Amino acid sequence: MVPLKRRKLLSTQTGNNGNSGTDVIGVKAPVKFPDVVIFLLERKMGASRRAFLSQLAAKNGFHVQETFSGMVTHVVSEGNSGAEVGSWLDSQTDGSAHRPVHLLDMSWFTQSMKAGRPIDITDTHRLQVDESEVEVFSVPSFACQRRTTLENHNTVLTDALSLLAEMAELSAEEGRGVAFRRACAVLKCLNEPVTAMSQLRGLPCLGEHSLRVIQDILENGASSEAESTKCSERFKALKLLTGVFGVGCKTADRWIREGILSLQQLTDSAHSLNRAQQAGVDHYDDLNQPVTKAEADSISVIVEKALVTVLPGATMTLIGGFRRGKQTGHDVDFLITHPEEGAEVGLMPRVVSWLQSKGFLLYQKTTRNSYLEAKDGPARPASNMDRFERCFSIFKLDKQGPGLQSHTQRATDGEGSHFGDAVDSVCEPENGQIKQWRAVRVDLVVSPISQFPFALLGWTGSKLFERELRRWAGHEKSMSLSSHALYDSTQRTYLRATSEEEIFTHLGLEFIPPSERNA
Template structure:
């Protein structure tokens, strides 16, 4: 036992509030807690599973630099709190050096020697192996997208590409070296991935999530008809809630008016049962205006999702050009039966020149990944 045990809780992989609670609990029991690591520390409490990672986080070359200090799991700290005093470090409390497992980790082959260029060419399951990385990258993507500058759009696209690749990997990513030859994952994304591998979280992502501007932008852009530019105007006015937008917004744009009037309905997830019901309703009217048409649910529901934000329906016809003009007739039929609350249709933007364009140079050319 140590004459004067001093505990240092390594904050990596531990949420800030949880860290504060742990420190306060220890102080209430008269345990010495160090705010910073120093040579006087006797016990290092960590969420890391090997002492070498702890040493690297502390800026040391290896676990050998920790000398006689005890590197222990959170279980040891919990046992101390329950006992109300410092308890002996048993074997199951110790965090071992990772050197013994180094050879096992080094032989792990790259996750993929060749990943297809387009997301639609990759197998992307709904439940994939790398959620902790893709969640972080998608927050960075959203943040860049909401900033709404040309450069930020490119950044958002880069994060999306990296996220899409990670979703298609056949196993959990354990080392950054496994994706070093993957051109779809840029240096910024790699930095975030490495930080999560080492610390369990990304400081950049945590700061974004705690940013009031980001939270307000997400709130306002969730309103149908509101984009980043208009959302920034709302924030400049000092608004911070949907009700404040309803009370203060005087826009004559029909999309914003309908979006505010039915915001709660539009942001409530659609269930698979509701999607099937909507498909059945639309099918009955399609049969009237376009006999012989074939219909399919697409989007998330086709990929197996049980809830979604909308219902995507693909309408086809086996006879060439038969589909032309069908959409206005379908919309009129639905409206005549009071099924559509607010309906619009737009002319197709497709033209044959699109087939010869290099979509990689177009900001809208990246195929969406399954989510």
């Protein structure tokens, strides 16, 4: 969508609504220099200044084109390097050979206007395109082959693509969402900022749509499509409604079609919410605030206390984004196991019961382990969802810094009953007014020790990294990978592993540590 101000400018400058190859019109002066066809690059110049300069040139008898075409002989730029303008020129011709054009600084234009004719071009006027200025990137095709840290040099690009991916996912357009996510993953692994489209030549996973978004940002500083999406009422409503715990994109879409666009409208509607959704509405603000690493560590102490109490020897690992080094997340995930195979059976109900008795759980739903290892391998198509025993819960946690420390101390030193008393005193509102706790989403997952390395790999993420691992296994190795096992379809056998490193070896991949799986 072109802003109204700019549409008015274009309507006074161009014919046929600014179609490619049209001249600046509205100025009756004849063209005095037909061999010189000028194009003024709007990037960093701005639409208003470009319109003024175009009219000035036309009045002086210069041939100025509103849009770039093969007729252009002189491209005039302001504030851009030769590499940037060269990259832009390549994008207009899809990188193919094009008619030689002069890439000129604004000094040539202003001196020509002053002289009333095209002055001779000197080295001081030319934009020097030095290929050494631009680093051309090269990365492997699969995200699971690449090392991606949390240091992102292209956040402006990836933020826009991530937003478009999110909109596609919220609209149940999984294919488009995955395409944008893969483009994001490529940009995140680059060790330098992208400054020119020419740097992206030959990179995998960058489709036409993603490239248009990137070019728009490089030329104009922002993606018009991403900005339009972010401001749309549908996106805002989908974000808000899917932010309710227990609500997916299909339910949100149905509510939107019924005219429900806010939590108040949802509350006022006749809809009967299930237990999870009601908890999501009750604790909406808390659950849509980021969870900090300090809060995750505090919850770790609580869960570990529960394990020590109900099954000595059981171990717990903080997984998800926190294991990859992130300092905030939208929830906290723990993977639980026991070094003795089978000892973990029945563990989850006892852990949940302990947590409930101490007042920690505002909501919980437990699912049983339904995984069965078939002799002839996983069913086709292989499910990406694991079947471990899990507890989806909402924790009640002290939200004050000092309270977190006292929480931790009591969990470490106190007995169970004393610990419960301490929790109750922290969770109750002071004077009935100030809430001393916050709600936090917590997922508990129990894995047999034989499946633990696969579960650890699968639950560490990132989501795209895991998707790419499964795609690599299937496309490149004729294997089927899940959070439970790795099956070799050629040998018709399961490949066992006692560590993540062994799984990477089975897959023929270089081991990538968790901190570099942030695709």
